[in-house]
Amino acid sequence: MTTTGGPAGRDAGPAPVLSVSGVQVTFGGLHALDGVDLEVHAGRVTGLIGPNGAGKTTLFNVICGLQPATQGRVLLDGRDITRLAPYRRVRAGIGRTFQRIEVFGSLSVRDNVLLAAETRQQWSPDPVDPRRVTDGVLDRVGLAAVADAPVASLSTGTTRLVEVARALAGVPRLLLLDEPSSGLDDAESAPFAGLLRSLAHDDGLAVLIVEHDMPLVMGVCEWIFVLDLGRLIAQGPPAAIQDDARVRDAYLGTRA
Amino acid sequence: MTTFLRLTIFGLVTGGIYAVAATGLVVTYTTSGIFNFAHGAIGMLAAFLYWELHVNHGIPTLVSLALVLLVFAPLAGALLERTLIRPLHGAPFATTIVVTVGILAGCLGLAQQIWKPGAPRVVEEFFPAEGFHVAGVFVSWHRAITLLIAAATVVALRHLLHHSRAGITMRAVVDDRDLTSLSGVAPTRPSALSWAIGSSLAALAGILIAPLITLDVVLLTLLVIDAYAAAVVGRLRSLPLTFIGAMILGLAQSHGSYWLPKAFPGDRFPDWLPGFTDSLPVILLFVALLALPEARLRGARAVRAVTGRVPSxxxxxxxxxxxxxxxxxxxxxxxxxxxxxxxxxxxxxxxxxxxxxxxxxxxxxxxxxxxxxxxxxxxxxxxxxxxxxxxxxxxxxxxxxxxxxxxxxxxxxxxxxxxxxxxxxxxxxxxxxxxxxxxxxxxxxxxxxxxxxxxxxxxxxxxxxxxxxxxxxxxxxxxxxxxxxxxxxxxxxxxxxxxxxxxxxxxxxxxxxxxxxxxxxxxxxxxxxxxxxxxxxxxxxxLGGLTVLLIAVIGGIETASGPLLGGLALAGMTILAQEAPALGWVPAVGPAVAAIVLARQRDGVAAVLGGLARNVVGRRRGRAPTTPDPLTALDGSWPVGQALEPARVRALDGLFGIDDGLCAAESAR
Incomplete structure (x- = not known):
């Protein structure tokens, strides 16, 4: 069974970390997003899928403040962050990676992550040692071996991991990952899925992931939202999504 | 009342000249995406050239005008675009500024070498001393023509951009250069055209304003810098708003310079006041900046190391x-x-x-x-x-x-x-x-x-x-x-x-x-x-301060030693010119030329020297000279994206790797 239109993800008990309601984004006359509602809960990996141009990255941009919404609200832990500047949303607990990679090419892997840890030290009340945080994150993500390499010398897949590590150094409550596995080979993909599960289950993060790698999405996500042409067309657990006729139509292009 | 009318007419005329200069700037910027800091300097060169032809060599007005406006300026603009501006596509933002500032400094140095400052040079108005009266105010033909030309320029440009094929292409290029080239248009042609038009407009502004002030290298260059304010009012895009901004600027200056001193009884005005009226355009620029909406955050242009070695x-x-x-x-x-x-x-x-x-x-x-x-x-x-x-x-x-x-x-x-x-x-x-x-x-x-x-x-x-x-x-x-x-x-x-x-x-x-x-x-x-x-x-x-930027670029703007090298190079040029007066142009034009050449080399001469030194030291210690790692040669078939047939991949390195599924995503931009 999949549900649409109703309260999103209602099977999870506690209040959602992220709650997006009625978000609309209009470019000229085009609705990039049209009344999207979505909730993301702590402790699980949530998927956001849809064909190219469905509005997935635009929704990410709305959530982290890079794209102003024409209408609608974004709540983080119940707090309305719709009008906050991007960096303030990060301080409120959002971490994010990009489909088009946004790393600091002139810095080493370690400095990319250290920068985030140091910046957090400025605004967070938690007493932390940025270098310890950095070492911990690099270990966790599996970048310790290349820590001192310049980012520009890495493969695309590894560079994406640097972005993940940088986001984690900010100790977010909500982690937004935009196609994190593209560029990873099969041998790297499995540990990455393990990392995502561990972040959700062990650390209690709310993880929202945009991904085209269907085996990864179906294997790791516990709840999936499907966007098509700016509208949410389905949501539910992976098994239900796989069987959903509307989702198949959207992907195969056989809509009426 | 007569005074008010006279000031208003004068203000509109000055505003008209600003409008011509500012719209030229807007057209180049919207089409090539590069802000031309040298716009004023081109206008200044054109005014001097017009003086040289018309006054110094007695060539008739119309012929001189045609030579400057239809031959020299468009050629100079197109040539600059082709040689210096076009290669800047995709370059870091700071590099684009350094290059156009270098052109500005080069033009200044050149003009001061050809037309030594100090000699009195006068450009007469068109139809000198002739004109007509409007409600008791004498309006010279020159001023009337200036105003007409300004209005005609804005109308013509707007028509060009919105109703002609060339103009529509120009606007398309700015929106998406790559997409435009996909539709079969060479994106460089409209860019060259816009620089030609922009230069002609700068030249026109320079020639129109020259009779109203003195023919002075610095003064003329700065006057067109004032036009920046009007362009910013138009948010560097809108021609009508730019025109309105220019008119406000002209009126504020003309009325301000007359009425403001009156506010201080007995001519006891403070000594900042004359400077204040001259500075009105830049003050307007600050005000216009305050009204601009916050910039959208930009992403990285490339995942690429742009930094050389940092010493300990x-x-x-x-x-x-x-x-x-x-x-x-x-x-x-x-x-x-x-x-x-x-x-x-x-x-x-x-x-x-x-x-x-x-x-x-x-x-x-x-x-x-x-x-x-x-x-x-x-x-x-x-x-x-x-x-x-x-x-x-x-x-x-x-x-x-x-x-x-x-x-x-x-x-x-x-x-x-x-x-x-x-x-x-x-x-x-x-x-x-x-x-x-x-x-x-x-x-x-x-x-x-x-x-x-x-x-x-x-x-x-x-x-x-x-x-x-x-x-x-x-x-x-x-x-x-x-x-x-x-x-x-x-x-x-x-x-x-x-x-x-x-x-x-x-x-x-x-x-x-x-x-x-x-x-x-x-x-x-x-x-x-x-x-x-x-x-x-x-x-x-x-304008003298621009040299500081240039010498920092020459020596290497990202290195701690670079500006010193640049400063010493400038000192060397100055000493050289003193020893051999025939080489007076070296310190005048040299820094600009060197900075333009080195603009893309972020580490300037320092990096070049540093690389040489490391190679020499490396050799003495028996190490191979430092060269970048070659591409890792591969020869085989690799699956790329969702291609049915594995694509042949010949080489990979840190910058250009071909990864599963990434090709389409990265080249879509």
Missing amino acids: VRHAAAGALLLTGVAWAGAGFMTGQDVQRVGEGVALGLIGLSLVPLTGFAGQVSLCPFAFAGLGAVAMSKVGGGGSWVGLLVAMAVPAAVGALVALPALRLQGLYLALSTLAFAVLVDYMVFPQASLFRTSITLERPDLFGLSLQSDRAWFVVLAAAYGLAAVFVVWLRRGRLGRRLVAMRDSPVGCAMTGMSLTRTKLVVFALSAAMAGLGGAMLAAMKVSISAKSFTA
């Missing part, structure tokens, strides 16, 4: 000691005059070093290092006549505070607006602050402080102090780059979006580095003034 603080300290030692030893061998020249070069380098954290690391361009340097010099002179080390601290604190205040409105905007507002600030200080009698009567003399009873009064002693100060500042810059703030600055240049995603406030980081840079420029200015002993209100002009 220990190496930098060793270099600083070496520099001081060489200066101490070398001072004895130089003539008194050469000590002055080289000392000024080192001091200019110190001011240029202020741009390394700001422009080199953080990618933000400031065009007012001389304004801060001048403020530093004045501040030091006010504390104990200069002969006090406390004065040197004040010379850093005052520019830092002023810099933070000035940059505040522009920091939330794109880098271009920061660069524009710094140039506006330089002009403002040049017009309004330095000419005040309370700061510079005619000139001020700076004492040099002593150190623990050691006299530093001789030129040679101060020269060594300067070298030591440069060394200290350079060590500081290296320490900064290796530390927390340095990481942030480089990160901000590499990916502003990425910075925001660490929770960093970009505005605050920019503010910190801007104030820091202003403080360093203030220190350099104070030490330069003490080297020269006597400075005047004209020692730190807005």
Whole structure:
């Protein structure tokens, strides 16, 4: 069974970390997003899928403040962050990676992550040692071996991991990952899925992931939202999504 | 009433000339995406050329006009676009500014070499002394024609951009260059056309305004800088708004210069007032900047290392000691005059070093290092006549505070607006602050402080102090780059979006580095003034300050040693020109040409020399010279994306790798 239109993800008990309601984004006359509602809960990996141009990255941009919404609200832990500047949303607990990679090419892997840890030290009340945080994150993500390499010398897949590590150094409550596995080979993909599960289950993060790698999405996500042409067309657990006729139509292009 | 009408007509005429210049600027910017800081200088060159043809050689008005407006200006514009501007596509933003500022400085130097300043040159109005009366006010034909031309220009340009094929292509190119080329249009053709049109309009503005003021290289160049304000009112896009902005500007200036002094009874107006009316355009520019919406965050242009090797603080300290030692030893061998020249070069380098954290690391361009340097010099002179080390601290604190205040409105905007507002600030200080009698009567003399009873009064002693100060500042810059703030600055240049995603406030980081840079420029200015002993209100002009950016670029804007090399190169050129007067053009045009050539080389000459040195040392130690890793050669079939057939991949390296599924995503942009 999949549900649409109703309260999103209602099977999870506690209040959602992220709650997006009625978000609309209009470019000229085009609705990039049209009344999207979505909730993301702590402790699980949530998927956001849809064909190219469905509005997935635009929704990410709305959530982290890079794209102003024409209408609608974004709540983080119940707090309305719709009008906050991007960096303030990060301080409120959002971490994010990009489909088009946004790393600091002139810095080493370690400095990319250290920068985030140091910046957090400025605004967070938690007493932390940025270098310890950095070492911990690099270990966790599996970048310790290349820590001192310049980012520009890495493969695309590894560079994406640097972005993940940088986001984690900010100790977010909500982690937004935009196609994190593209560029990873099969041998790297499995540990990455393990990392995502561990972040959700062990650390209690709310993880929202945009991904085209269907085996990864179906294997790791516990709840999936499907966007098509700016509208949410389905949501539910992976098994239900796989069987959903509307989702198949959207992907195969056989809509009426 | 007659006075009011007369002022209004004059204001509209001036506004018309601003409109012609500003719309030309808008057309080039919207089409090529590159803001032409040299726009005013092209207008200035054209006005001088017109004088040369028409007045000096007696060629008839219409023929001279045609030669300048239809032959020289469009050719110059198209040539500049083809040789210098086109290769800038995709280059870092700071590089694009350096190149057009280099063109500006080159034009200035060229004009001052061809038409030596001082000789009186007059361009007459069209139909001199003829005209008609409007309600008792005499309007010369020249002014009437100017106004008509301005209106016609805006109408014609708007028609061109919105209703002609060429114009629609032009606008498409700005929206998406790659997409336009996919639709079968060479995106470079409209760009060249727009530069040709823009140059002609700059030339037209220059020729129209020349009879109304004196024919002066600096004055003409700055007048068109005033047109920037109108262009910013039009948000660098809208021609009608630009036209309105230009008219407001012209009217405000004409009425302001008449009525404002009347507000002070008995002609006892304060000495900042004349400068204030001249500065109205730049003040309008600041106001227009405040009204602009906040810039969207930009992403990275490429995941690419743009930084060379950063030396360790220990190496930098060793270099600083070496520099001081060489200066101490070398001072004895130089003539008194050469000590002055080289000392000024080192001091200019110190001011240029202020741009390394700001422009080199953080990618933000400031065009007012001389304004801060001048403020530093004045501040030091006010504390104990200069002969006090406390004065040197004040010379850093005052520019830092002023810099933070000035940059505040522009920091939330794109880098271009920061660069524009710094140039506006330089002009403002040049017009309004330095000419005040309370700061510079005619000139001020700076004492040099002593150190623990050691006299530093001789030129040679101060020269060594300067070298030591440069060394200290350079060590500081290296320490900064290796530390927390340095990481942030480089990160901000590499990916502003990425910075925001660490929770960093970009505005605050920019503010910190801007104030820091202003403080360093203030220190350099104070030490330069003490080297020269006597400075005047004209020692730190807005246009003169552009040289600082150029020498920093020549030596390497991202290295702590680069600005010193650039300063020494400039000193060398100056000494050369003094020894051989026939080479007078070398210091006038040389820095501009060298900076344009080296603009894309972020590490300038320093990197080239550094690479050579490492290769030599490496060879002596039996190591191979450092060359980049070659591509990893592969020969085989690899699956690419969702291609049915595996694609053949021949080579991979860190920059260009072909990864599963990525090809489509990355090339879509």
